[in-house]
Amino acid sequence: MRKQSSGYLSRRESRAGILFVIPTMILLLVFSIAPIAGTLGISFSNYSLGVPMKFAGLENYRSVLGDSDFRTALMTTLKLGFGLALPGTLLAFLIAISINAGQKTNIFTSIFFAPVIYPPVVSAFIWSAAYRGDGFLNRILGTNIEWLTSYKWALFSIVLVMLWTNLGFYIVISLTGLRGISNTYYEAASIDGANRWEQLRWITIPLIKPVLLFIGIVATGDALQVFTQPYLLTAGGPGSSTRVLASLIYESSFRSLDFGASSTMAMVLLALALLISTIQFAFLRPKE
Amino acid sequence: MTLLKLKNPAGKGVVAGKFPIINYLALSFLALVFTIPIIWSIKAAFLRNGDIFAKEIFDFTGPWTTDNFVVGLKTVPFFTFFLNSMIVAGVTTIVILVTSLTAGYGFACFNFRWKKTLFALVIASLLMPFQSIMIPLFIGARQLHLIDSKLGIILPATVSAFGIFMMRQFLASLPRELMDAAYIDGCGYFMAFRKIVVPIARAPMATLAAISFLGNWNNYLWPLIVAQSEKVYTLPIGLTMFRGNEGSTNYGYIFAASFFAGVPALLVFLFMRRSIIQSYALTGINL
Numbered sequence: 001m002r003k004q005s006s007g008y009l010s011r012r013e014s015r016a017g018i019l020f021v022i023p024t025m026i027l028l029l030v031f032s033i034a035p036i037a038g039t040l041g042i043s044f045s046n047y048s049l050g051v052p053m054k055f056a057g058l059e060n061y062r063s064v065l066g067d068s069d070f071r072t073a074l075m076t077t078l079k080l081g082f083g084l085a086l087p088g089t090l091l092a093f094l095i096a097i098s099i100n101a102g103q104k105t106n107i108f109t110s111i112f113f114a115p116v117i118y119p120p121v122v123s124a125f126i127w128s129a130a131y132r133g134d135g136f137l138n139r140i141l142g143t144n145i146e147w148l149t150s151y152k153w154a155l156f157s158i159v160l161v162m163l164w165t166n167l168g169f170y171i172v173i174s175l176t177g178l179r180g181i182s183n184t185y186y187e188a189a190s191i192d193g194a195n196r197w198e199q200l201r202w203i204t205i206p207l208i209k210p211v212l213l214f215i216g217i218v219a220t221g222d223a224l225q226v227f228t229q230p231y232l233l234t235a236g237g238p239g240s241s242t243r244v245l246a247s248l249i250y251e252s253s254f255r256s257l258d259f260g261a262s263s264t265m266a267m268v269l270l271a272l273a274l275l276i277s278t279i280q281f282a283f284l285r286p287k288e
Numbered sequence: 289m290t291l292l293k294l295k296n297p298a299g300k301g302v303v304a305g306k307f308p309i310i311n312y313l314a315l316s317f318l319a320l321v322f323t324i325p326i327i328w329s330i331k332a333a334f335l336r337n338g339d340i341f342a343k344e345i346f347d348f349t350g351p352w353t354t355d356n357f358v359v360g361l362k363t364v365p366f367f368t369f370f371l372n373s374m375i376v377a378g379v380t381t382i383v384i385l386v387t388s389l390t391a392g393y394g395f396a397c398f399n400f401r402w403k404k405t406l407f408a409l410v411i412a413s414l415l416m417p418f419q420s421i422m423i424p425l426f427i428g429a430r431q432l433h434l435i436d437s438k439l440g441i442i443l444p445a446t447v448s449a450f451g452i453f454m455m456r457q458f459l460a461s462l463p464r465e466l467m468d469a470a471y472i473d474g475c476g477y478f479m480a481f482r483k484i485v486v487p488i489a490r491a492p493m494a495t496l497a498a499i500s501f502l503g504n505w506n507n508y509l510w511p512l513i514v515a516q517s518e519k520v521y522t523l524p525i526g527l528t529m530f531r532g533n534e535g536s537t538n539y540g541y542i543f544a545a546s547f548f549a550g551v552p553a554l555l556v557f558l559f560m561r562r563s564i565i566q567s568y569a570l571t572g573i574n575l
Contacts, residue, residue, distance in 0.1 A: 010399065016477040017398025024391035025406055027447035031425070032413040038424030049430075098315050102308060110561045111319045116574075117557045117564065118326065119506040121524040122546040126329045129539055134341045136328060164325065169574055176569045214572065222574055225417045228508045232528070249419045254513060259423050270420040277415040280572065 036270075042263035049257045060264040070265060072240055073248040076155065080244060081223035083159040085216040088170050091163070092215055093208065096174030097200075109175065113168035120165070124232035127161045131233075148234050154242045158230050165229070166222055170215045177211030178204070214283045221276040224269065245269050326550065333357070333543040340539050353540075360530075360541030365518050369526030370548055376441050376522055377505040383446040384500045385493055392455025393485050397467055398477075407456070414449040414573070418509060426513055436516040445504055450575060451496050454567065458492045459485065495567055498560035502553055503575055523549045 043060055047053040064070050099108045115123065130137045131147035138144060147157040185203045194202070227246040230236070236243030236251075243251075249269065253262035324345065332340045334352045361367075394400075395407055425444055426435075434440030466488075470480040508524045515521050521529075527549060530542045557564060568575070 013398055013477075014400040017394045017400040017403070020390045020394030020398065020477075020481070021400075021403075021406060024387040024447055024452060025409075027387060028409065028413060028449065028452075031444040031447055032416060032421055032449070033409055035421035035424035035428075036416060038427070039420055042423060095315070095318065098311055102311050102315060104312075106562070108315055108319055109565060110557075112322055113561070113565055113568075114326070114554065114557060115322065116568070117502050117506070117553055119524060119546075119549045119553055121506075121508050121527050122329070122550045123325070125527070125539075125542050125546055126325045129329075129332070129340075129542075130325060132341065136324070136345050140345065164322070166574065167322075169568055172565055172569045173572060218572060218574065225419070227419075228524075246417075246419050250509070253423050253426070259427075263423055266417075266420040266423065269417055273417045273420075274415060 039263045039266050039270075042259050043267045045260055047259040047263075049259070056260065060260045064261055064264045064268070067261075069240065069243075069248060073243050073245045074268075076241065076243060077223055077245045079155060080159060080162070080226070081220035083155070084162050084166070084223050085219035087159075088163055088167060088219045089212050089215045091167060092170035092174045093212055095167075096171050096178055097204070099171070100175060100178050109168075109172065112171050115165050116168045118165075120228040121232065123161065123165060124229045127157075127164075127229070128233055131157055149238055151238055151241050154234055154238055158233065158242050161229050161233065162222065162226060166219065170219065173215050173218065174208070174211060177208050181207050210283055214280065217276055217279050217283070221273060221280075224272055224276065326554075329543045329546060329550070332539060333547045335540060337538050337540040340543075356538075356540040356544035357547075360538065360544050363541065364526060364529045364545075365521075366526065366545060366548075368519060369521050369523045372438060372520060373505060373523040373549075375438060376445075376511070377501050379442050380445040380504045381497050381500040383442075384448045384451050385497055387447050388451030388455045388496060389485065389489060389493065390481070391452045392459050392489075393481055395452070395456040396459035396462075410449050410452050414453060422510065422513060425510075429514060435514055436520055437514070438520055440514045441511050441520070441522065444510065445507075448496075448500060450571070450573065451500065454492060454496055454571075455489065458489060462488065491563070495560060495563040498556050498564055499567065499575060502556055502564075505549075505553060505556075 042053070044056060044058070045053045046056045046059070095112065099105055102108075128148070129135055132138075133144065133146070135147075137147065145153055147153050181204065185207075186199055189199050189203060223244070225246055226244060227250065230242050230244050231247050231250070234242045236247055245265065246269070249262050249265045252258050252265065256262075328345060331348065333356055334350075334354065335343070336351070336353050336355070339351070391410075395403065395410075429435050429440045429443075434443065466484065467480060470484050471477075475483065506524065507522075511522045511525050515525050518526070518529075523545075527542070527545050530545055531537050
């Protein structure tokens with residue numbers, strides 16, 4: 001950032017800066033800031049397509065928070081979040097250590113990362129084929145599980161797809177964390193005669209812990225926003241056992257056209273997302 | 289047990305060297321497990337529908353067929369979907385590059401009133417889930433008669449908070465003398481943008497282009513809301529047309545069409561993998 005020098009120059013400079021920023025900021029205002037305000041406004045009103053908007057105060061919030069569909073979706077989303085966060089963090093850590101120990105680091109990282117950028121619609125198709133009765137998952141395992149249609153397995157199946165999709169991202173965060181640990185710790189430990197297990201136990205794990213927590217939070221955030229795969233794989237079923245918050249908001253906006261209640265749910269989702277981001281930033285700050 | 293191994297800083301070979309082969313094999317096995325779904329779907333694109341579920345995973349004996357491409361893709365206006373996706377992803381990517389670089393330059397190299405507030409708005413929009421803006425976006429698009437048009441799909445994606453953030457961070461990391469030298473040489477701000485900022489930002493722009501293209505190529509939710517007829521369907525929306533009722537879905541056709549959705553994404557990743565992975569690692573944001 002430049003210091004202000006003379007009055008003339010800084011005014012010229014300030015005008016140029018504004019000129020460069022303004023067009024983009026107008027787009028940002030129109031396409032994301034104003035819509036947020038819109039969602040907030042609609043959340044306090046009764047509004048549906050074709051019907052004039054009517055102020056409703058906190059009515060939507062009262063009905064949404066008491067609504068069993070909403071509570072179920074919220075619980076399902078949280079279950080998905082924890083289901084993703086725990087194994088995701090653990091697997092990412094183990095695989096990152098393994099990648100870091102060997103050769104061909106980049107190839108392995110790329111392979112694990114590929115599902116992150118793979119079209120979610122395509123991955124939904126692949127998994128819906130894999131989860132069929134005669135699909136390749138039952139075939140490998142020699143089982144006859146109804147992955148997507150039984151209450152017992154449906155949510156687990158969604159977790160598995162999300163794990164496949166996102167693990168590469170968590171591995172990459174773990175790798176960054178591992179590489180951030182200074183070599184001098186290990187050198188000192190080697191001189192003191194610490195073996196690999198002791199180095200892992202007393203250096204790597206304590207120093208990587210914040211990174212692992214960070215991954216857990218990222219994973220919870222991923223579960224909060226996931227839409228495409230659960231929507232296409234199970235459409236929320238069986239019953240509503242896999243209906244996540246994002247799917248519920250979509251359905252109540254664009255199927256039931258109840259914009260008031262949908263906006264209220266969207267505001268709850270936003271609040272949760274911001275909470276998660278706040279915790280993330282708290283983790284990122286003290287480092288470095 | 290074999291997984292628990294440290295990168296030895298002093299000499300990788302010495303400490304990690306105890307079970308390098310087992311570690312390597314375990315990792316290769318896991319990597320194989322990870323790639324099975326994608327490989328299996330590409331194989332399925334070249335098999336008859338009846339053979340897809342009858343064959344073992346690693347049975348690569350055929351009989352191969354291209355019918356899924358030749359016949360299957362003609363059952364829906366597939367080419368239109370592909371073209372629409374190319375247009376949507378291509379146009380948004382180009383506009384995102386322009387809007388991100390100009391705003392990034394403004395934020396990184398100038399001082400002006402409200403700068404901090406405006407940049408805070410950028411960060412705020414970076415964190416917002418799409419669900420929390422989609423209803424007003426839909427209502428607005430409807431009032432402007434942009435529903436069921438490619439323009440309606442494209443417009444909200446022309447600005448990327450991530451892009452602005454990324455370009456600002458890059459340009460702010462450059463030495464100040466670089467820009468000052470240009471100004472002293474008589475470069476105006478716009479000339480400096482054209483002659484210095486654009487060339488110097490080539491690498492982060494390529495990364496941003498790849499990430500934006502992937503994001504818009506893969507996007508499902510917003511096109512699902514806006515596109516309502518086949519002529520504006522993008523590939524992800526069009527793909528779902530291949531789904532029949534229970535039992536009647538032709539997976540051969542699905543995976544032939546998926547081939548054209550997945551392979552471009554993989555190719556972009558292949559060429560830009562290092563910088564894509566790096567920007568995910570540095571921001572910690574799942575884009």
